[in-house]
Amino acid sequence: MSQEIPVGVAELLGRSNRLGSDPTVTNYGGGNTSVKVRQISPATGAEVELLYVKGSGGDLGTLKAGGLAVLELDRVRALDNVYRGVEFEDEMVGYFPFCAFGTGGAAPSIDTPMHGLVRYDHVDHLHPDAVIALACAADGEALVHKIWGGTVAWVPWKRPGWELGRALAEIAKDPRVIGAVLGGHGLTAWGTTSDEVEARNRQLIQQAQAYLDANSVAEPFGPVVPGHRNLDPDARRARAAELFPYLRAVASADRRQVGHFTDSGVVLDFLSREKLPRLVSLGTSCPDHFLRTKVRPLLLDTAPDAPIDEVVARLAQLHAEYRVEYQAYYDRHATPESPAIRGADPAVVLVPGVGMFSFGADKQTARVAGEFYVNAINVMRGAEGVSTYQPVAEAEKFNVEYWQLEEDKLKRRPKPKALAGRIALVTGGASGIGLATVRLLAEHGANVIVGDINQAGCQAVAADLGGADVASGVAMDVTDFDAVKAGIAAGIVAFGGIDLIVNNAGITRAGSLADTSLEDWDLQYQIMPRGSFLVAKAAENALRAQGLGGDIINICSKNSVFAGPNNIAYSSAKAAQAHMVRLLAAELGDIGVRVNGINPDGVVRGSGIFAGGWGASRAATYGVAEEDLGKYYAQRTVLKEEVLPEHIAMAVLALTNGTLPITTGLLVPVDSGVAAAFMR
Template identity: 80%
Template sequence: MTAPDPTDLPEGVAQLLARSNRLGSDPTVTNYAGGNTSAKVRQYNPATGQDEELVYVKGSGGDLGTLKATGLAVLERDRLVALDRVYRGVDHEDEMVGLFSFCSFGPGGATPSIDTPMHGLVDQPHVDHLHPDAVIALACAADGEELVRTIWGGSVAWIPWQRPGWELGKLVAGIAAQPGVIGAVLGGHGMTAWGATSDEVEARSLQIIHDAQAYLDEHSAAEPFGPVVPGREALDPAARRARAAELFPYLRRVASADRRQVGHFTDSDVVLDFLSREKLPHLVSLGTSCPDHFLRTKVRPLLLDTPVDAPLDQVEARLAELHEEYRTDYQAYYDRHATPDSPAIRGADPAIVLVPGVGMFSFGADKQTARVAGEFYVNAVNVMRGAEGVSRYQPVSEAEKFRVEYWQLEEDKLRRRPKPKDLAGRIALVTGGASGIGLATARVLAQNGACVVVADMNLEGAQQLADELGGPDAAVAVEMNVTDPDAVAAGVAAGIVAFGGVDLVVNNAGISRAGSLSDTSVADWDLQYDIMPRGSFLVTKAAEPALRAQRLGGDVVIICSKNAVFAGPNNIAYSSAKAAQAHMVRLLAAELGQYGVRVNGINPDGVVRGSGIFSGGWGASRAATYGVEEKDLGKYYAQRTILKEEVLPEHVGLATLALTNGTLGITTGLLVPVDSGVAAGFLR
């Protein structure tokens, strides 16, 4: 079914989308991609020539806050309800999901989610299923059923934990048929509500959430997590960020033993308070409860228990011990509950690492996944606070967690994900990234899946590019003067805090001041050496501790020049500086290879288009040297090459990609000409 124009949607569906976007945009109502909503409408069926009742429900994997018509599954309700005739009981309910598509209204539409029965079987026009922290706190409290009865009497029901599926849908449908009941709290899970109109169900959902939060606010213990433990107090903000930058590469190593991960750092007040409290170790050991939580955070985090100011070698040693314990425990958890039909273990590394005094480090295959995992653990902290404040936090059993985490339906959903791009999970730092070669390289790396730190003295330009590349989940901008060691260290640290480490360093920042020996001032000489060979040295030196700590290998690419080997006129400072960079490629390759870091260089011919160097006066100088108009300089360079093609920034970006995407996985110390064929620049 081709999605209809939103202006042509049935009124109830338009209301559904508007309601969904409102509810999904409020973090107190539901978490990212959590929950689902639905509406039932009567609509003409061209196959039968009659009006039929259809169920429009958020499809699998969608997000309420951004839900559009294309994200809705549409099913014929009569056929969906009739599936109960072939339902063979709770032990076989997974097979029902495969039958949902046989109830679809027309071809296409979003894939129906496992929660579809909670909507389709309920005999109410509008249904919401949400995951608000306040309600889940009651759902995960030891005496949650009694609390629900106290707060709502009989108007909101209690349903003990039941894994999502047909059986839960039947339970909800039975309760929804009872007079005076407007919704239900789902033990260990969330809530659902229903109504005759979209406005009514939304009002009921919000009222249930408000009532739950009001009860928690009024009756909660003063310190649900216990008193602050000396030594776990939060560092001041600057010290936290500095410590996070030091620790992140080591933590990323722990999270990436099975597969490379990207990181996200959270040091919100909610997290820091939780990490400072007495009950922290006990609650961490209990893990998260709501299925949406532990599917993204794993059943429990790893808690780093070294002093906040412990030396890095002590932290590294303790992390190795904790990591081994974590992996052993996770493997044992899998072995305890796996059956011959269970999906294979997906990895035994933590997705969440907690560091008292510093913050929370969350990990995922990409930045968005890592960020969302952290957001879900914040939800879990809120749930634990609420439950501990009025009762005792009691998540669903470990066995039930396993049944959800290694659910074949979840495995099938994972297999439907697109194949990762070549640089997925890689974190790149590009200097001089706001223009010319740096800009083109940053684009190429981002297009191929890398997270990119755009470093440039022009912070505004760097930020414009970072926004273009997708914003904080794909790229960040840092202000960096590569001649200033402090600015370099700060920029590298900011990139590490943004994404968890660094894998790929592109030393591209450059400048040129043309001149003969007699015309070149000492200041011009020093400036070019400071920016290019010294700048490459400073940036690589600042990144090296992270490259070493991660133990994930990596790449350093230095943008040199054809001038590194070609002796042109009136260019002594620039060309010799580029020659220094070219030899630095070989020296760094020999030194960093022990850490699996490849170091290669690129020798472009003059890249005129989009170049900050050429637009800053270098172009005019070179044009005068060669006796051509400045506007024709690129064409002039092209005509003196073998291939007669102008060298563009994108050519250098693609060469960088070839050196870093695994195509040349055992190549290091290489200088790659990207010059359209300049015979005088051939390497010997």
């Protein structure tokens, strides 16, 4: 039976959403909050005290009731009787499910003990940059005492778990203490009401920031490096598009990654400063940071406008060194019980004068990795401004990065979708076959660049698919090589590269030899065979630079092999586009790019081409009513089924989702069986 959300839980959710939506308070997925409430148990009719706490892997800014773990508080506290000491504290997580109330809600996080053992109704643990700057300062304990006296405690670095919960519970017994700075980690505060703990959080964060602002040296990162210059915004984006596929190859040596680019003022300033190499080598400190950014970034130390061959050679050298260093880091600290190494490639690459490139298994993960490194920059600035940045020891970083509990969390993630990590460009993507294709590719995990001459249309489609973490709409006139190159560059900057191209843009002007004008002939050739050629040509460098293989799909037509009446320009243009499939398959096979084509019969429903006059023309040719044209096409086929945009999209999926991994140079009929167009 359903129950209303208790008032305290509603307050918790509101507070969590407010705190989690403020980047000065905590970052995406960071921190956890809780409330203790009394409820009547449906099973016994007796009152029971419950702990509602943000579950593992949730985000405060978007937290809902389903994201809370719900535990019986007396059972949580009773676990202290079975606790065997710090060497065994990880086993305590296995006991949490035995404390569940009802179904227990979300999986409890490792931070559950600090919420259950502290004897206040409301407990919040956050990762504000200003407080972490103090937590990661060499003399952080003295700074905390100086700012807050005895009202805020200092807890030396402890990995999240039962020991940390015990330490905070002991501190919270002092009624003068309202919170604690956790060394190398963050802030925990408590209160008797939701409003009180929220006010305390904000007060402590504001006081930390005020201290940093008032006492920081003028240039925490040191002076600007002599001769340094940032490229102007347009040049930065162009350089990012040029570099990104090479950087993606580096980040994807062990497993395919998607990218995110950041050239904010915070990032560019950090990259221009004298202390950059030292601070980059120290890496991040807060566990939430280095779990997402790895132990340190890769710093590409070439000039922002250096020749690309020089940059690629230096990048290869730095990448090799990074991998050796990361493997040595793993070997120094791994034990026989440690999880296997997850890959030795960087998650963040810094390029002075250009910006930051961050990577992840999907776009959101890549974006969040970049956001966390910006948090790390803010932390380093604050610490260097009033002290010296001193992150937790390398061994402690390893113990968090390769924590079995984190490994277990990774294993709970859903299995990746078939196209996860792949970046697709679909031309003519705002309507008809293109629209059905971008929807299906996105549904199966791809990031999609929706290219269309209709800029408003492609941007609306991208927004409908889920926005910037899923799709990007780019204006693209495939007859204009500059526009094609600009559109592909924009897509690369959005996602880091390009893996899958669907040349779908098309148009038709029906007519006999006598009726077909030179302009109609030229336009159809410019859009279809020439347009497909221009897209492939503009994408070739990225496909080669990534070293990840790829797919090119030309949406051709059964008319490429079927000689229908009064259609000379369209049909011959489609025949050229179809033969290009074979030619490109032969040429690009050496880099693992498969090239295939699809030959649909006339797709009437949802088609921009048919709605724009082509339908009326073909209906007149065949002597049927325009509204019956789809049915007419279907009746002349073997299967008697009308061909829909979704059928072509499914063929694209079959050719690109790993079902046909060694198929190239193939033209696939999707025409319900037009016997005259059978391939031979």
